[in-house]
Amino acid sequence: DTGVSQNPRHKITKRGQNVTFRCDPISEHNRLYWYRQTLGQGPEFLTYFQNEAQLEKSRLLSDRFSAERPKGSFSTLEIQRTEQGDSAMYLCASSSGTGSGEQFFGPGTRLTVL
Amino acid sequence: AQSVSQHNHHVILSEAASLELGCNYSYGGTVNLFWYVQYPGQHLQLLLKYFSGDPLVKGIKGFEAEFIKSKFSFNLRKPSVQWSDTAEYFCAVNGGSQGNLIFGKGTKLSVKP
Numbered sequence: 001d002t003g004v005s006q007n008p009r010h011k012i013t014k015r016g017q018n019v020t021f022r023c024d025p026i027s028e029h030n031r032l033y034w035y036r037q038t039l040g041q042g043p044e045f046l047t048y049f050q051n052e053a054q055l056e057k058s059r060l061l062s063d064r065f066s067a068e069r070p071k072g073s074f075s076t077l078e079i080q081r082t083e084q085g086d087s088a089m090y091l092c093a094s095s096s097g098t099g100s101g102e103q104f105f106g107p108g109t110r111l112t113v114l
Numbered sequence: 115a116q117s118v119s120q121h122n123h124h125v126i127l128s129e130a131a132s133l134e135l136g137c138n139y140s141y142g143g144t145v146n147l148f149w150y151v152q153y154p155g156q157h158l159q160l161l162l163k164y165f166s167g168d169p170l171v172k173g174i175k176g177f178e179a180e181f182i183k184s185k186f187s188f189n190l191r192k193p194s195v196q197w198s199d200t201a202e203y204f205c206a207v208n209g210g211s212q213g214n215l216i217f218g219k220g221t222k223l224s225v226k227p
Binding site for chain 2: 033035040041042043044045048056091093095097101102103105106107108
């Protein structure tokens, strides 16, 4: 399968714990995006990488959130000291950054904070 | 700031009925427009996109959308829906150089067999 993959698919954690999610983009894509989706809403942009550089962060991304993309390949999103309001689906997308710039989405990681 | 409005939260149709889902966006510059679909249990998939040229764009599975610049609209249409079209549909826009998408809240479509 050459699509975008995300792990884990589901994560249940207790409030105050740290969690980390991983995204593996389509291999030739240099752009990688993180979005968050809550019930009844469309995905909301969190942050964007071009290769290994994090070029844009939404104000939704509080200080408890950090994202990395070492070597411009996979990316991780870490949430420290989770809160119940962090419960959501976290989506990763990648694109080639040329031409249409179509973004291909992964299946998401569903986070539940108890 | 960019924003996207989808007029209908939930649409229920019978098979063979025609579909039109509304989408309006707010942005002053050149935009790229998208419709994504999320079938039950599956991830977001691109239905169609508009970048430039013919404002009537055709996508997969018989869907089409018309970009009307004067109305800031990009409505999705299908002449005859099938039960398999049951899904959630999201309109999205990007106008920034970084390409991040701004999504509407989505419209859930239920097609009765």
